[in-house]
Amino acid sequence: xxxxxxxxPAIRSFLRSTKFPCPYASVTARHFAHTPFRAESRPNAQPTxxxxxxxxxxxxxxxxxxxxxxxxxFSNVATSYDTMNxxxxxxxxxxWKDYFVRSIxxxxxxxxxxxxxxxxxxxxxxxxxxxxxxxDHCTNINNSPSSTITISDINPxxxxxxxxxxxxxxxxxxxxxxxxxxxxxxxxxxxxNSIDLYTVAFGIRxxxxxxxxxxxxxxxxxxxxxxxxxxxxxxxxPLLDAVYKRWSFGAIPLIGxxxxxxxxxxxxLVESIEEFPKQEEFRNMIQTAGFVVPGKGWEDLTAGIAAxxxxxxxxEKS
Amino acid sequence: MASKSTTGLFLRGFISTPKPRCSxxxxxxxxxxxxxxxxxxxxxxxxxxxxxxxxxxxxxHTTLSLGAKDASYIDASTNLFPRGAFSIVHYHLVTxxxxxxxxxxxxxxxxxxxxxxxxxxAKVKALVWERLMANKGVIHRWQxxxxxxxxxxxxxxxxxxxxxxxxxxxxxxxxxxxxxxxxTKRASLATIYASTELxxxxxxxxxYSKTREFMDRRFEDSRVLGxxxxxxxxxxxxxxxxxxxxxxxxxxxx
Numbered sequence: 001x002x003x004x005x006x007x008x009p010a011i012r013s014f015l016r017s018t019k020f021p022c023p024y025a026s027v028t029a030r031h032f033a034h035t036p037f038r039a040e041s042r043p044n045a046q047p048t049x050x051x052x053x054x055x056x057x058x059x060x061x062x063x064x065x066x067x068x069x070x071x072x073x074f075s076n077v078a079t080s081y082d083t084m085n086x087x088x089x090x091x092x093x094x095x096w097k098d099y100f101v102r103s104i105x106x107x108x109x110x111x112x113x114x115x116x117x118x119x120x121x122x123x124x125x126x127x128x129x130x131x132x133x134x135x136d137h138c139t140n141i142n143n144s145p146s147s148t149i150t151i152s153d154i155n156p157x158x159x160x161x162x163x164x165x166x167x168x169x170x171x172x173x174x175x176x177x178x179x180x181x182x183x184x185x186x187x188x189x190x191x192x193n194s195i196d197l198y199t200v201a202f203g204i205r206x207x208x209x210x211x212x213x214x215x216x217x218x219x220x221x222x223x224x225x226x227x228x229x230x231x232x233x234x235x236x237x238p239l240l241d242a243v244y245k246r247w248s249f250g251a252i253p254l255i256g257x258x259x260x261x262x263x264x265x266x267x268x269l270v271e272s273i274e275e276f277p278k279q280e281e282f283r284n285m286i287q288t289a290g291f292v293v294p295g296k297g298w299e300d301l302t303a304g305i306a307a308x309x310x311x312x313x314x315x316e317k318s
Numbered sequence: 319m320a321s322k323s324t325t326g327l328f329l330r331g332f333i334s335t336p337k338p339r340c341s342x343x344x345x346x347x348x349x350x351x352x353x354x355x356x357x358x359x360x361x362x363x364x365x366x367x368x369x370x371x372x373x374x375x376x377x378x379h380t381t382l383s384l385g386a387k388d389a390s391y392i393d394a395s396t397n398l399f400p401r402g403a404f405s406i407v408h409y410h411l412v413t414x415x416x417x418x419x420x421x422x423x424x425x426x427x428x429x430x431x432x433x434x435x436x437x438x439x440a441k442v443k444a445l446v447w448e449r450l451m452a453n454k455g456v457i458h459r460w461q462x463x464x465x466x467x468x469x470x471x472x473x474x475x476x477x478x479x480x481x482x483x484x485x486x487x488x489x490x491x492x493x494x495x496x497x498x499x500x501x502t503k504r505a506s507l508a509t510i511y512a513s514t515e516l517x518x519x520x521x522x523x524x525x526y527s528k529t530r531e532f533m534d535r536r537f538e539d540s541r542v543l544g545x546x547x548x549x550x551x552x553x554x555x556x557x558x559x560x561x562x563x564x565x566x567x568x569x570x571x572x
Contacts, residue, residue, distance in 0.1 A: 224394065
């Protein structure tokens with residue numbers, strides 16, 4: 001599931017005819033900036049009154065359905081993930097991810113000899129680009145070769161891509177790297193109070209139940225452990241926001257249509273960004289889950305196009 | 319009366335002050351309950367546990383990390399402090415400023431019956447000295463703190479802490495000025511404090527006697543300067559007034 005960056009769906013059209021069935025086949029083509037209209041005439045998945053619903057972009061779909069539809073999006077983009085991210089964000093996503101990892105400073109240790117290292121869990125980290133950065137930082141900056149990471153993703157295709165990429169790193173077949181196929185809302189294979197660092201980069205947006213995922217993060221983290229999230233957020237400057245909205249709702253689906261012949265997936269991408277809670281709201285969700293946040297709770301990147309949210313699991317007073 | 323910043327208000331709460339006669343609409347800051355300080359309980363737990371490590375490890379990330387461990391947190395918890403080691407400096411500044419109000423022997427005017435109560439100036443000097451002595455344990459590491467305070471992103475906090483300290487000292491000493499001297503007093507005290515603190519980092523004399531002399535000289539300079547400025551102002555005022563009267567006597571309508 002990993003980072004649903006702007007891009008993934010592009011490859012879909014190439015794949016559609018060959019390998020993967022497309023879950024969007026029945027969705028009618030979406031048009032430029034007409035989302036209210038589309039919301040009225042919901043293409044499919046009319047939820048009944050008895051079902052719990054959630055967002056899929058601007059659409060309201062049954063909770064049970066969102067997971068499958070998100071899975072469809074990511075299954076198709078797994079192999080072209082980074083290329084498409086680069087294409088859509090002009091390479092800036094790499095800077096964000098580098099900064100994200102640097103700000104966490106994983107593997108740091110004050111004890112001598114160094115402690116057993118950090119135990120890290122990268123949720124929605126399928127292709128491993130955050131995980132490899134974290135391990136690199138532990139090894140090269142903080143001299144902590146014993147730090148380990150588990151890459152967790154709900155999507156087997158994304159995980160397979162991560163496995164493949166790990167072969168070209170020094171962590172291939174090393175005990176420092178493991179993979180876990182799991183839903184972030186239910187990490188029952190991960191023991192409680194066992195993780196130093198829980199990261200989720202460009203993933204939590206696609207979760208069906210974000211509060212449940214946050215509660216699960218709280219459970220698996222050690223007391224004092226860090227929850228760190230890198231995600232698209234709200235642009236703070238109204239003028240920039242207008243330009244950015246114009247770009248994201250106008251250009252991105254258009255590029256998707258022209259380059260990949262798949263407008264719908266790109267439309268999902270920008271809509272899901274728009275639907276995701278803005279900085280304050282998400283900070284409040286993190287606090288509600290029980291975390292204490294540093295400072296105001298988030299740090300804006302590139303004027304708020306993305307933001308880093310952090311939370312610390314407090315130690316219970318005995 | 320004093321108290322611009324919320325941190326100032328925070329400190330006022332510690333001071334025992336006479337209750338106002340009419341308490342229906344509290345006006346002065348010290349009649350309000352103290353607002354929360356700049357640190358959350360978790361931050362306070364980690365930072366206060368960090369302080370004992372400063373003499374050994376200085377104002378560094380290691381100190382912060384060791385403090386987190388002592389407060390039964392882990393290395394990852396230091397992410398709670400985006401400004402890293404500067405948070406320790408900030409915590410030290412805030413807590414030592416708050417501690418000033420506990421120096422009862424300076425603040426209580428009639429400590430010994432019959433003795434002449436110390437003036438505001440003497441109290442200010444005594445409080446500055448107490449604040450400097452509060453740096454004694456970390457003075458060999460204080461240049462690290464000064465370096466952190468001088469980093470551009472930390473300068474606003476550092477300056478505001480310095481001005482809060484200056485304000486706090488004048489307030490505790492009982493200064494009630496309401497004219498422009500309110501500002502000049504605080505500005506000159508901030509200058510004196512900052513320069514003496516810097517002097518102290520290189521002072522090796524026993525009991526910091528050199529620092530004491532340095533501080534006394536700065537206060538004397540400030541007094542002399544104040545007198546000179548006052549005299550010059552008086553002369554300018556007199557001359558202007560006289561000139562005006564001369565013009566009036568010549569029939570100029572002013």
